Amino acid sequence: MPQVVFPLDSTKKFTEQQIVGHNRWHWAIPAQVQVKPGDTFRVHCREWFDGAIHNDDSAEDVLHAPLPSVHVLSGPISVQGAQPGDLLIVDIVDVGPIPQEDSGPLAGQGWGYTGVFATKNGGGFLTEWFPDAYKVVWDFRGGVATSRHIPGVSYTGITHPGLMGTAPSQSLLAQWNAREQALIDTDPDRVPPLALPPLADSAILGSLTGDDFDRAAAEGARTAPPRENGGNQDIKNFSKGSRVFYPVYVDGANLSMGDLHFSQGDGEITFCGAIEMGGFLDLHVDLIKGGMETYGVGEHAVFMPGNVEPRYSEFLAFSGTSVTVDNVQHYLDSHLSYQRACLHAIDYLSKFGYSRIQAYMILGSAPIEGRLSGVVDIPNSCSTVYIPTAIFDIDVRPSAEGPAQVASGATVPMASSDA
Numbered sequence: 001m002p003q004v005v006f007p008l009d010s011t012k013k014f015t016e017q018q019i020v021g022h023n024r025w026h027w028a029i030p031a032q033v034q035v036k037p038g039d040t041f042r043v044h045c046r047e048w049f050d051g052a053i054h055n056d057d058s059a060e061d062v063l064h065a066p067l068p069s070v071h072v073l074s075g076p077i078s079v080q081g082a083q084p085g086d087l088l089i090v091d092i093v094d095v096g097p098i099p100q101e102d103s104g105p106l107a108g109q110g111w112g113y114t115g116v117f118a119t120k121n122g123g124g125f126l127t128e129w130f131p132d133a134y135k136v137v138w139d140f141r142g143g144v145a146t147s148r149h150i151p152g153v154s155y156t157g158i159t160h161p162g163l164m165g166t167a168p169s170q171s172l173l174a175q176w177n178a179r180e181q182a183l184i185d186t187d188p189d190r191v192p193p194l195a196l197p198p199l200a201d202s203a204i205l206g207s208l209t210g211d212d213f214d215r216a217a218a219e220g221a222r223t224a225p226p227r228e229n230g231g232n233q234d235i236k237n238f239s240k241g242s243r244v245f246y247p248v249y250v251d252g253a254n255l256s257m258g259d260l261h262f263s264q265g266d267g268e269i270t271f272c273g274a275i276e277m278g279g280f281l282d283l284h285v286d287l288i289k290g291g292m293e294t295y296g297v298g299e300h301a302v303f304m305p306g307n308v309e310p311r312y313s314e315f316l317a318f319s320g321t322s323v324t325v326d327n328v329q330h331y332l333d334s335h336l337s338y339q340r341a342c343l344h345a346i347d348y349l350s351k352f353g354y355s356r357i358q359a360y361m362i363l364g365s366a367p368i369e370g371r372l373s374g375v376v377d378i379p380n381s382c383s384t385v386y387i388p389t390a391i392f393d394i395d396v397r398p399s400a401e402g403p404a405q406v407a408s409g410a411t412v413p414m415a416s417s418d419a
Contacts, residue, residue: 345385
């Protein structure tokens with residue numbers, strides 16, 4: 001096993017650890033760990049809510065989840081010799097649930113969860129159709145996830161980190177804050193909001209204290225969206241064997257990571273849509289000096305996907321176009337067309353005995369394939385969603401006999417709307 005450079009004790013909260021990580025992006029957060037190019041090392045990662053979500057049959061914890069405090073990230077980790085303009089090479093050597101802990105109260109200890117947030121807390125991709133908070137708990141066994149809340153489905157996970165990235169420079173952070181605030185100002189009362197501005201309350205900033213902490217807390221960027229430094233990209237094929245090339249904006253690069261997923265569909269459409277868990281990452285790092293200029297990577301990472309994933313060979317594919325359910329035409333809106341493809345898949349699965357929320361949860365957590373299939377044929381873009389047929393215990397292909405029915409009885413916990 002590689003040396004553990006960022007350990008986490010499962011009996012302690014994130015802020016009580018030997019090394020405290022962070023939940024905001026800021027150039028001034030000091031790295032408390034340093035590695036060298038060529039090193040291979042292990043990092044422990046806590047589930048993104050630091051244990052606030054429980055293995056039970058209630059969704060009240062999702063409704064009241066501490067969203068301002070996410071994500072709890074392990075890092076920053078400084079790479080010796082890294083300078084602005086370099087490319088940081090990160091190889092994912094291994095990734096998995098919390099080692100040697102196959103039961104316990106933390107997600108990653110033999111179980112994980114998928115959630116839908118209430119609209120007021122950010123909703124999800126289909127929040128207009130699913131405005132309430134829901135939760136599904138999954139059990140892990142032999143690399144396969146099953147759930148007491150969704151009958152008749154099981155799938156092998158494509159385990160991956162949802163979030164990894166380098167620290168922004170002072171000027172890049174200022175760009176983020178300015179452009180996102182400008183977007184918020186176009187509709188400041190929107191629910192859910194158009195973006196998440198800096199929020200000093202609940203900020204965790206590693207070893208920063210005093211005035212340095214207050215200054216960084218007031219301007220640190222929230223970790224929810226992906227940005228030029230990587231961040232919360234939620235790429236399901238970012239798995240074991242992946243190699244990623246990150247732009248370096250500060251001395252040492254200051255790499256951070258977290259938000260591990262046991263499985264996820266393209267788009268993580270329920271927002272808390274992967275099977276969330278804590279666990280570990282084994283990483284190898286190296287540098288390409290001056291690589292940003294050499295390869296034209298001025299912003300956003302380039303990566304080579306890993307070569308480990310379930311071997312699903314048969315799919316049902318559903319398409320959608322950029323027309324709303326109310327028959328309003330939009331011009332080449334691929335977000336809308338993917339939304340419609342997902343809704344068509346939900347309509348279809350509901351004919352097999354799944355509730356609509358169960359079908360939505362399947363699309364968020366199973367290794368579905370999402371594709372832009374047509375982006376040039378005005379006025380309609382076309383998006384498609386591919387569902388592996390082998391994840392179902394029943395045959396979900398169309399036939400003259402009509403749809404088979406999944407065993408009834410299981411339900412998805414929903415939080416009370418007035419809680």
